[in-house]
Amino acid sequence: MKSKFLLCAIAASVMISCFNLSFTPSQANAATPEGLPKVTIVGMGGTITSTALGRELFQSYGTPKVSISDILARLQPEIAKVADVNVREVYNIGSAETTTANLYNLTLAIDEVLADPTVDAVVVNNGTNIMEELAYWTDLTVQSQKPVVFTGSMRQSNTFSFDGEANLFNAIRLAASRETTCYGTVLMMNDEFFAAREVTKTDALRLDTFDGGRYGALGTVDENRIRTVRAPARIMSCGTEAWKTPFNLKNVKAEDLAKVEIVYSYTEADGLPITALANAGVKGIVTAGHGAGGISTSQSQARKEAIEKGVVFVSATRAGSGAVYDTKAPGIIGGADLLPQKARILLQLGLTFSKDTEQIRGWFESIGLPEFNMSKH
Template identity: 50%
Template sequence: MKKSTKHPLAVWSTAALAALMISVSPVGAYTAQAATVTEVKGTATVVAPPAPAGPVRNTTIPPLLDAFKQSQRPNVLVIGTGGTIAGQSTDATSFQTYRAGTLAIEDMVNELPDKDKMADVSTLQFGNAGSGSYTFNDLYDLSLTVDKALEVYDSVVVTTGTDTMEEIAYFLDLTVQSDKPVVITGAMRPWTVVGSDAQANLYNAIKLAASGRTESFGTVLMLNDTIHPARGVTKTDANRMDTFQTPMLGAIGYVDEKTIRIYRAPKRVTLPEGEGKPVFDLSKISKEDLAKVEIAVSYQEAGGGAIRGFVADGAQGIVTAGTGAGGISRDMSAARREAIEKGVIFVSTTRTGSGSVYSSGEGIISGDNLSPQQARVLLLLSLSFTKDFDTIKGWFETYGTPEV
């Protein structure tokens, strides 16, 4: 992989980190602030802080170190956003009782042994919150920050919470313009508990990013020694460490100590430079252009109220998570017809967790085997760039299809 200029570790004092945790965390972020609300995360009782005045994201790339300029090792920027991986447990055996998004990414990276044998590692604390607390406006900033970092870094690792990691990963996969490796990782156990997967996941994510093996792959996800493509990966268990799976197609590779195995790659790796890359360049739109898209789930005798409510609330697109191969109830179907007449675009997916949906029609696009939550990300980005139905349908038939 081509060598590029390098950045040093960002310096975060204890006081600065405390200020960051108070000013950055949005509602629902799990930090060490005084708690006023109790939330349930899996089987764990997690304490959430009071709502701050508003989120502030750090997007400033760290400055260069002369030592990094002279080094022959690849450089990796680790961007921390919080989550369980940055969690502080009640004690060393509190596997599920902890405050997520508490520890500083610089401190976590500094604890990793022998990292300088594989890369020069720098850090950036973008935020410190649970993954579900981030808005698409935040992800807009995160994506542009990753691209900015890759102008000088060889690769980027992004740490997040696992709850909505599959949506964050797919958003980055569709929007980051650089071909350099982007690896997203997290953990199912907090950093400070015995037997945590956090340290191994972060170490292996850095190793994978530094190797350059996923150049032109887009964003990949690395947890539990397993490499998954961003497109198609999903969280399948609330607590287990092997929670992330890619239904139908499976993982693309594994990290086994010094060995990194890649068994398949996305089609765009084989295409000429610039081809096959998604068209969603966020530098060409503003945050105000980001579309509003919702998900409506079908079930026995499901009513049409959800769809009508989403339309009344301003949804420009709706993903239906249907039964079987995308079926929805009679009432939902009637509400969908009304919405289509108002210009709302629908994508049909299945709630089963696996399998392809091919049904389409006027105002309806097939979601193939995209999960409802990832189909929502693609539809949201598509509607942010165009309102033309045929163009969006074409994007789902290309970027939304898992060609390898």
């Protein structure tokens, strides 16, 4: 049995039955009477619903917006062969407008939609600038094991090379396939899909901006051929309560969410921002350090004083990859290989659901650092 588990981990198999689980997509997701999977688009806005000042002006935004329903209409009649699609537009906003309250409401909306036994999966459209953050937020907070797929576009809906139609079509196709059941949230852009934990935007303008870092993509969508080449470790607990995180937002209010900030380090960085944030009542700070989490002498002193005031720190790296491992230092948690913006989200949720720094440290070591650890099976 142990060798069977090991084989699954090495291959990163997406065949959930390989883990001898009683839960399968076909059992959990009843198709519609027409035989098609039912997918709901939960709209958040973003470039995909924006317009440009001219069809050739890919970086110049206009004021009119379209709805995600308008984009969906462009996919007819082809999309009707893939899924029975409905739309629930929660917001139609840009990345800069998005608040923690918006994220809170997004999670509740997704869980409400997926609680319907006739709904098989959700697709979320939102702005690409912070898509990786919203994706990781929902990965940590959505309680349903059904597929959640994020997508959007790099170019506006009225431009010559609008990529939103293909991205939305492929996101719906991926969600409808239910191949990412128990994967948590994935992000699908430019024919590839990635785990929410690892994915990041790497280029301000190019269409192939999203990347999975050293871990790469989970798979690709090539017309009706969906290839899943690896899987997040959490599929090993698929079908059990252990799959869920403790961050059930139904148990807290939006205004209860902890305030957490990020401070960047560089040559001779002043400790003043850390001191100011601590004095302002911020509960947690992520330091985006150089190398393996290093910060300046001034920042180190400010951090020490802030810890004495009860501020919890996570040490991350600005390098883009590589890990800052935990040293059990009082008040300082190693962020491992979470990007600073992802570490901030986990710290925010940790501080919202616990006042115990050691409990939060434990969540960073488990939820924040998932592994195919076969010694536990």
